[in-house]
Amino acid sequence: xxxxSTFKILAGATALVALGACASEPQGDDIVDIAxxxxxxSTLVAAVQAAxxxxxLKGPGPFTVFAPTNDAFAALxxxxxxxxxxxxxxxxxxxxxxxxxxxxxxxxxDVLGTRQSVATVQGGTLDVNGQVGKFGTGVQVNGAxxxxxxxxxxxxxxHAIDSVxxx
Numbered sequence: 001x002x003x004x005s006t007f008k009i010l011a012g013a014t015a016l017v018a019l020g021a022c023a024s025e026p027q028g029d030d031i032v033d034i035a036x037x038x039x040x041x042s043t044l045v046a047a048v049q050a051a052x053x054x055x056x057l058k059g060p061g062p063f064t065v066f067a068p069t070n071d072a073f074a075a076l077x078x079x080x081x082x083x084x085x086x087x088x089x090x091x092x093x094x095x096x097x098x099x100x101x102x103x104x105x106x107x108x109x110d111v112l113g114t115r116q117s118v119a120t121v122q123g124g125t126l127d128v129n130g131q132v133g134k135f136g137t138g139v140q141v142n143g144a145x146x147x148x149x150x151x152x153x154x155x156x157x158x159h160a161i162d163s164v165x166x167x
Contacts (some may be wrong), residue, residue, distance in 0.1 A: 028154065031153040043081060051097050060155055062105040065102075066159050067160050106128070108139055113130055126165070144162055
């Protein structure tokens, strides 16, 4: 084996170990409770409540949630979030939020080094690219970067992303 191949293997293994160190074991909380306890997801939690999806996402799952952070929501055009939270826009909000949810549990380790198309609860598909970066050590979902992976709950997993995904 040459040096370049050895380096690539070591870099990939190091990334997997780093992701594993960031991962938390399933807690006693479901994904809604975990998101509600994380100040970086307060906008997402407000949107889930406005959409009436709390009980669904507290269900048995398992679910994979690609969760936009507050900064991701703030990057939307001015007034977008406030408009989506209005009762008359509930259907559009549900459509957007369920586009971020995949039935089943997908961990970062399941996608590193691969590229997959996964179906969402909304009915669309997401391009999950685990081949990002020079050595395939990152993950993107429809171009959004996974900035914190594998936040496990009793009914699934959350991956924090830096953009809001639009169907």
